[in-house]
Amino acid sequence: MLQIDELKFDEKGLIPAIVVDADTKRVLTLAYMNRESLQISLERGLTCFFSRSRQELWLKGETSGNYQHIVSIAADCDRDALVVLVEPDGPACHKGTTSCFNDLVFESDERHPFSMEGLMALIEGRKAEKKEGSYTSYLFDKGLDKILKKVGEESTEVIIAAKAEDKRDTIYEIADLTYHVMVLMCEMGISLDEILQELASRHVIDHKVKQEKMT
DSSP states (O other), rough: OGGGGGGGTTTTOEEEEEEEEEETTOOOEEEOOOHHHHHHHHHHHHOOEEEEEEEEEETTTTTTTTOOOEEEEEEEETOOEEEEEEEEOOEEEETTOOOOOOOOOOOOOSSOHHHHHHHHHHHHHHHOOOOOTTTHHHHHHHOHHHHHHHHHHHHHHHHHHHHHHHHHHHHHHHHHHHHHHHHHHHTTTTHHHHHHHHHHHHHHHHHHHHHHHHH
């Protein structure tokens, strides 16, 4: 285990800390720590940073409630940068998005695999920064009632397609419904992790019920 004294802080006494979700491995934010904030982070198990703009320490989540529980901290080979794995209580970005990194600079058409996390990041980006001509931005502009209406409409479409036993159409409609539900999640500040945690808790309950039936 490295000691704080073995790390290389810059001329201002700071070291960059890349904060990563321990479960999804998504980069949440880039912040800076000084010796004091790093020591606080180690002692409390919560991320504490040094604000370069305010020139003061800030415990992430102290105001918003979106604490970041530290799983591990690792230094790079030069020992002048940190990767902090965390379990977040909520969005990392002050704009209310899961990650601060939502605005694409480049994306390869050939080497960009689809993921639910990537889609959610795109949706969050459309909410944070409205884009003209974007259907997603349009939904956020119209608000919760419009989003709920679309969720209801797409749910009906799924039922109709499934009732007709049309597998291809049902897949298409479920994809539409999933997208609109994710827009609703973003509108309400619900993350994919929260849904996965809820499903995981139900899996445990279901497992216990099965065990009870067998005994």
